[in-house]
Amino acid sequence: MIGQTSAFRLARAGFSVTMFDPSPGHGATYAAAGMIAPSAEIAPGEEENYVLQLRALPSWRSLSVELSEVTDHQVDIFETGTLVVGWDGSDRRLMSQYAQIAADFNAEIRSVSRNTSPEMFEGISGRITDGIFIGGDAWLDPDQAMRIVGSANERLGVRLVHETIQSIRTTPDGVEAISAEGEYRASIGILATGAEHLPHGAEVTSENVVRPVRGMTVRVRGIDRSAQPTIRAFVHGHFFYMVSRPGGYCVLGATSDERRDPIIELGETQRLLRDALDVVPALDSAAILDSRVGLRPASKDLRPFFEVLAGGRWAWSSGHYRHGVTLAPLAALDALEFAVATT
Ligand SMILES: Cc1cc2nc3c(=O)[nH]c(=O)nc-3n(C[C@H](O)[C@H](O)[C@H](O)COP(=O)(O)OP(=O)(O)OC[C@H]3O[C@@H](n4cnc5c(N)ncnc54)[C@H](O)[C@@H]3O)c2cc1C
Structure with missing residues (x-):
């Protein structure tokens, strides 16, 4: 969900996007119930996360409108509490x-x-x-959302490559991602691998760890x-x-x-x-x-993060824990901000 919505946000802003995933939509997103339920998810010590999640429903509403402008289909959001x-x-x-x-x-x-x-x-x-x-709590169907975002991405020309990225590196003028099938170059790269191990060569700080x-x-x-x-x-x-x-x-x-x-x-x-x-x-x-x-x-403090890696051309978007569907439109905005600032 994080990769697909970020790809949409970038492609919609005019970037040329290639997305790598051996099985898109079959990570944690596949199991998610799709609740956008900041209040039901309240837990002691997670106030900052709660405040962030309160922004999620309005951003899902606007994302849904934008998706329908591209695909004629909107993501249905049920505000049942x-x-x-x-x-x-x-x-x-x-x-x-x-x-x-x-x-x-x-x-x-x-x-x-x-x-x-x-x-x-x-x-x-x-x-x-x-x-x-x-x-104020709501839900959507992640299967429907993934179908619609996927189809919007296809229409916007996002190239989907069904390959696992094994390693990455930064080059003097951009980034390189390497799979068993080939080597790919771009000006920037975003890692949205959920709870999976990062590809070799991803130089992350010890600040962010995902379990x-x-x-x-x-x-x-x-x-x-x-x-x-x-x-x-x-x-x-x-x-x-x-x-x-x-x-x-x-x-x-x-x-x-x-x-x-x-x-x-x-x-x-x-x-x-x-x-x-x-x-x-x-x-x-x-x-x-x-x-x-x-x-x-899950990150150390259970909060999502968007970390720009050493060299400034790779970023890592993860840590969405039990709120990744909820927070996907906000993660996509982080991706756009990074792309605009870096290119
Ligand atoms: C049982 C359950 C219920 C949940 N319910 C909710 C809910 O109601 N509301 C909510 O907001 N959240 C919910 N969540 C949390 C939410 O599902 C996650 O936070 C969210 O799906 C994370 O999205 P993601 O894109 O980061 O990770 P994922 O969905 O796991 O996607 C990661 C993708 O990266 C790909 N990938 C990994 N490594 C590589 C690589 N090296 N190269 C290429 N591709 C790679 C994988 O194939 C995968 O498709 C739930 C989670 C679970 C498990």
């Missing part, structure tokens, strides 16, 4: 702690109950009678709650969410492990589905469509 609930007594205490932190961040939250807002609790277990509604945090989502066809807020639950001490798209397509998520091997474990799938059925028993007869795994690129 989020409903936060707790499963048992200790989960409800976690919910109250979350509400306290969200209030400290001045997030737009209010208490709701099944009695006063029954539609918000549709499909949710009858033992959950109240929750917190967060306004993979594996996560998994399960997609099912079940109930259609697309007119209702996204569900976020504290359940058995875990986090669970369900993003419901029109037509009953639901994304259930997500696991989180400090692991690099991109496999889906039986146990984690069982725990995720157990949490899902506890919170949303109406999913009982839902059909499983697929499970997707991805590596979230």
